[in-house]
Amino acid sequence: MTWARKILRVNLTSGTVKEEALNMEWAADYIGQRGLGTRYLVEETDPKCDALGPDNKLIFATGPLTGTTVSTGGRYSVITKSPLTGAIACSNSGGFIGAELKSAGWDMIIFEGKSSSPVYLHVQNEVAKLVSAEDLWGKSVWETDKLLHEKHKDPQTRIAAVGRSAESGCLYAAVINDLHRAAGRSGVGTVMASKNLKALVVRGTRGVGNIKDPVRFMNSVAEQKQVLAENAVTGQGLPALGTQVLMNVINEVGALPSRNMQDNQFDGAGNISGEAMLEPRASDGKPNLTTNAACFGCTIACGRISTIDKTHFSVENKPEYWGNSGGLEYEAAWAMGADTGVDDLDAITYTNFVCNEDGFDPISFGATVAAAMELFELGAITTDQTDGVELKFGSAKALTWCADQVATGAGFGRDLGLGSKRLCEKYGHPDLSMTVKGQEFPAYDPRGIQGMGLTYATSNRGACHLRSYTVASEILGIPEKTDPLVSEGKAGLVKAFQDATAAVDSMGICVFTTFAWTLDNMAPQIDAACEGDWTVERLGEAGERIWNLERDYNNKAGMTGADDTLPKRLLKDAAKTGPAEGRVCDLDKMLPEYYELRGWTSGGEVTDDIRQKLSLPA
Amino acid sequence: MQITFKLFATLMRFLPKEAKRNVVNLDVADMTTPNDLISQYNLPPKEVHLVLVNGVYLYESDRNKPLKNNDALAIWPPVAGG
Numbered sequence: 001m002t003w004a005r006k007i008l009r010v011n012l013t014s015g016t017v018k019e020e021a022l023n024m025e026w027a028a029d030y031i032g033q034r035g036l037g038t039r040y041l042v043e044e045t046d047p048k049c050d051a052l053g054p055d056n057k058l059i060f061a062t063g064p065l066t067g068t069t070v071s072t073g074g075r076y077s078v079i080t081k082s083p084l085t086g087a088i089a090c091s092n093s094g095g096f097i098g099a100e101l102k103s104a105g106w107d108m109i110i111f112e113g114k115s116s117s118p119v120y121l122h123v124q125n126e127v128a129k130l131v132s133a134e135d136l137w138g139k140s141v142w143e144t145d146k147l148l149h150e151k152h153k154d155p156q157t158r159i160a161a162v163g164r165s166a167e168s169g170c171l172y173a174a175v176i177n178d179l180h181r182a183a184g185r186s187g188v189g190t191v192m193a194s195k196n197l198k199a200l201v202v203r204g205t206r207g208v209g210n211i212k213d214p215v216r217f218m219n220s221v222a223e224q225k226q227v228l229a230e231n232a233v234t235g236q237g238l239p240a241l242g243t244q245v246l247m248n249v250i251n252e253v254g255a256l257p258s259r260n261m262q263d264n265q266f267d268g269a270g271n272i273s274g275e276a277m278l279e280p281r282a283s284d285g286k287p288n289l290t291t292n293a294a295c296f297g298c299t300i301a302c303g304r305i306s307t308i309d310k311t312h313f314s315v316e317n318k319p320e321y322w323g324n325s326g327g328l329e330y331e332a333a334w335a336m337g338a339d340t341g342v343d344d345l346d347a348i349t350y351t352n353f354v355c356n357e358d359g360f361d362p363i364s365f366g367a368t369v370a371a372a373m374e375l376f377e378l379g380a381i382t383t384d385q386t387d388g389v390e391l392k393f394g395s396a397k398a399l400t401w402c403a404d405q406v407a408t409g410a411g412f413g414r415d416l417g418l419g420s421k422r423l424c425e426k427y428g429h430p431d432l433s434m435t436v437k438g439q440e441f442p443a444y445d446p447r448g449i450q451g452m453g454l455t456y457a458t459s460n461r462g463a464c465h466l467r468s469y470t471v472a473s474e475i476l477g478i479p480e481k482t483d484p485l486v487s488e489g490k491a492g493l494v495k496a497f498q499d500a501t502a503a504v505d506s507m508g509i510c511v512f513t514t515f516a517w518t519l520d521n522m523a524p525q526i527d528a529a530c531e532g533d534w535t536v537e538r539l540g541e542a543g544e545r546i547w548n549l550e551r552d553y554n555n556k557a558g559m560t561g562a563d564d565t566l567p568k569r570l571l572k573d574a575a576k577t578g579p580a581e582g583r584v585c586d587l588d589k590m591l592p593e594y595y596e597l598r599g600w601t602s603g604g605e606v607t608d609d610i611r612q613k614l615s616l617p618a
Numbered sequence: 619m620q621i622t623f624k625l626f627a628t629l630m631r632f633l634p635k636e637a638k639r640n641v642v643n644l645d646v647a648d649m650t651t652p653n654d655l656i657s658q659y660n661l662p663p664k665e666v667h668l669v670l671v672n673g674v675y676l677y678e679s680d681r682n683k684p685l686k687n688n689d690a691l692a693i694w695p696p697v698a699g700g
Contacts (some may be wrong), residue, residue, distance in 0.1 A: 232665070232696035237627060243699025245627050250641065252624075252692050270639055275626060279639075302699075330699045343659045469700050476698050477667065481675065515698040579673040 001210050001531045002064045003027055004107045009119055010130050012195050013054060013113030017121075017128045022107050022412055027064070029615060031539075032107065034090050035506035035546040037061030037079035040110060041088070042549060042617060045370035047557035051083035051187075052194040054114040060101065060160075060200065063508025064530050067102030067208035069218075071225050072510035074099040074296025081184040083194075084171045084364070084419055085438040087463040087554045091174070091188045092466070092505055094295030095181030095203055097158035102508075104204025111197060114378075120148070120161075120199035125206055133198035140164055140318075140407075141176045141359045148201055158326065160200045163359035166193035168409020170417030172440075174366035180326025180356040181295065186439060186461050191358050217528035224521050225299050231516035233478070238512065239292050239304040243330035244274030246443075247338075253475055254578020255448030257441070258338045259393050260370040261434045261567075264445045264575040268343025272333050276345055277304070283311045288345055292325050300512055305326060314400045325353050331465065334443030335366025336403075340373060343391035343408055348396075351403040358407035364419055367440035369402045371420040371432055379426040386412050431538050434570075437462035446570055446587075448580035449474050451482075451490040454590040457564045458494065460550035466511060468497035478515055485579065487586035491593035503543035545614040548598075552606045552616060561604025564591060619687035621646055626694045629666075632659045638671060652681040652691055661693065668694040 007020040008492075023039075030036040037059040049055040059079040066073055076098030082089035099307035101109070104125045111121075118133040129170055136144045141163040148159050158178060166173030166189040173189035174182040183189075211217045221330050228234040237245055250256045251269035258266035270276060277289040286307065293303035306327025308315050317322040327347055336348040357360040369391075375381040376391035383389065391398045405413030420440050424433035434441045439462025446453030451470030459467040470493050474484035482493065500519055507526055519536045554563075565571075570585045595602060599610045611618065624641050625633050634642055646655070656666055669676045670692045671685065685691060 018636075122674050232667070233698045237695060237697040238699070241627055241697070245694075245697045246699040248624075248692075249668065249694060249697065252670055253675075275630065275640055467698055471700060472698060475675075476696075477675075478696075478698060481677070483675075512698075512700075 002068055002529045004105050005104055008106050008109045008218040010111045012115040020459050031289055031506035031542050033061045033063035033077045033506045033508055038549055041079050042553055051081040054444050056081045058111040058191050061108040062098050062102045066508030067099040070525050071228055073300040073508050075508050078175050078183040078188040080188055080191045081489050083190050084187040087437050088460055088550050089188050091185045092199050093181050093183040095178035096296045097160050097177040100202045102205045103206055105206050113284050115196035118196050118198050121241050123202045129270035131443040135612040136198045140357050143194050144199055154203055157203045162189040162193045164408045165358045165406055166190050170360050171419045172361040174359045174361050176359045177259050184361045194489050211529050212531055213528045218530050220524045228299055233515040234300045238300050241274035242304045246330045247273035254580045256338050257445045259341050260374040264448055265577050266338040272337040272345050281309050283309050306553040308346045308349050312346040314347055326356050328352050331442045332362035335363045337611045338368040342396050342397055343401050344396035345557050347400055350400055354403040354518055355606050363442050364377035364440040368416050368420045371424055375427050431568050439463045444471055446585040447575040447583045448485045450487040451493055453585035453587050454490055454494045457566055457587055467496045470497055485587045491590050491597055492526040495597050498547050499543035502546040503539040548606050548614055549616055564604055621685055622690040624692040627697050632661055637674050649684045651684055663697040667696040
């Protein structure tokens with residue numbers, strides 16, 4: 001077993017912290033992290049509760065492989081009800097704090113209630129206590145991290161915190177750990193701040209042991225690391241160019257949305273691509289990319305560490321941004337770049353830094369700015385709202401101004417912090433919001449990649465690429481190539497990706513392993529590590545169970561099949577250029593088949609038969 | 619005929635000096651195929667994964683079919699992200 005078998009329950013209302021045994025029956029069915037955290041949330045909260053009220057809970061959950069030597073085994077997730085969508089939120093992050101929490105002896109922390117004043121939780125192995133954070137409130141994530149490291153005097157202390165955006169109510173605020181890794185989507189940071197919880201500070205020195213069959217485990221882990229090393233994607237492509245290698249690919253196939261998804265290709269894509277990040281710049285001869293970086297236990301190392309040109313307008317008078325920090329990932333570069341029409345690599349690197357510094361989701365932020373730019377160009381938003389800033393597509397200065405505003409919740413930053421759906425409703429054009437269930441799209445146009453349309457429409461946390469990354473098959477040929485412009489067969493593909501990904505997200509490892517591994521590569525590792533017989537079939541069944549549990553939560557929160565839709569722009573307005581020219585997303589052809597494959601009603605509701613088959617709670 | 623030839627990611631090292639970023643415009647003989655250019659530029663077969671003509675994926679069996687004037691041929695090694 002590699003579950004620590006212990007939960008830390010923190011009641012922020014009463015200020016109490018207590019230890020509980022992990023429910024091992026649930027662990028057998030839901031594995032850990034995403035699945036097990038969701039099982040606890042379902043058991044303990046009303047899906048109709050106010051996401052920002054004291055009845056919502058905030059769960060930090062590791063998986064059974066978190067903190068082990070399995071490659072990428074450093075993941076944790078934050079599970080709660082989302083204030084952005086009203087659906088389940090589950091945001092996954094790497095870095096080091098997940099493994100640190102496990103090494104301190106805890107599988108999970110459940111925060112409940114609301115503190116009357118700002119606090120942080122300090123965990124030092126088995127000792128956990130709430131500490132006043134009055135002096136930290138109003139500070140950025142980076143300032144908070146610095147002050148807490150100075151206070152606790154141990155450089156290996158790991159910190160997750162919320163920034164000023166969360167404190168000011170930005171609905172897509174993130175939890176940032178280790179300075180630039182993020183549980184980024186769906187506003188999990190907003191929930192954390194609503195509880196007056198500023199930070200989680202962890203130091204664990206116990207290690208992660210209790211391996212079921214240590215020799216078999218070590219052999220299996222070594223064998224599977226070799227698979228990652230020898231795979232061209234995980235061994236070469238991702239370390240060299242990171243996820244940003246996709247910018248040119250997705251543009252070339254005609255599925256790179258631009259200008260709030262009005263266009264499906266972007267002329268400036270090359271300027272903000274992974275390849276561009278390697279080019280020496282004129283001012284100092286250095287490239288944007290300094291080096292790659294790895295999270296705990298990762299042998300892929302896709303992370304980007306970057307610098308901004310010191311002479312760039314965004315930082316010319318701000319030396320605090322001249323050093324290395326977390327650089328651009330593809331989704332962030334798309335949202336803040338292509339979707340806003342901005343092709344200034346330094347500007348979007350700056351806004352990426354600000355997203356990390358003050359903790360907000362760059363995808364939702366960029367897509368919301370794109371919506372605001374379209375509203376501005378229509379005249380629905382004017383310079384009266386923007387302090388005179390011309391919020392036009394392609395304006396790097398407007399983009400960086402928006403990031404500064406959202407970071408602190410100042411002025412128009414409050415409106416931008418509402419997210420695209422509420423912003424477009426407020427200014428009278430709800431159809432211009434490129435969202436599903438209130439969450440902004442990531443970087444793939446479903447007119448050019450049909451399976452992603454169904455992925456977005458049915459994702460349990462609103463529009464999201466990480467719930468079913470059919471791009472791998474439809475564009476990248478992993479594990480096998482399918483035609484991105486064909487909708488036939490995509491319902492089954494989406495279901496298969498959704499179920500497998502739910503299992504991966506529940507083990508404590510990174511979904512990027514799936515570019516080289518399937519469940520066939522994972523099952524031997526978790527089986528050697530954890531009690532019980534972990535087969536591919538069992539992992540797949542657990543994934544399906546987790547997917548249905550999340551869906552059932554959303555149904556009970558009031559969502560139906562009517563919420564499984566896409567903006568009219570993607571269903572009615574044809575793609576303008578490239579291979580997808582003339583196409584819309586054929587969601588109406590895919591959705592009924594998907595419901596049938598799931599065994600749900602024609603209205604998209606989980607049935608009693610499915611609950612019984614998967615042993616779901618009533 | 620004129621074609622646009624693009625190499626990305628770790629294949630960039632095979633681009634000729636006159637290329638701008640990832641792109642070079644080539645004057646090639648009629649009936650030139652993607653495989654002809656893959657050979658001519660010494661691209662290692664294992665690194666030739668995504669082969670797109672005008673953004674459309676070419677299966678291996680189609681890579682011996684002639685290109686047309688003004689086609690854009692773009693090639694990547696195995697890549698992924700997200």
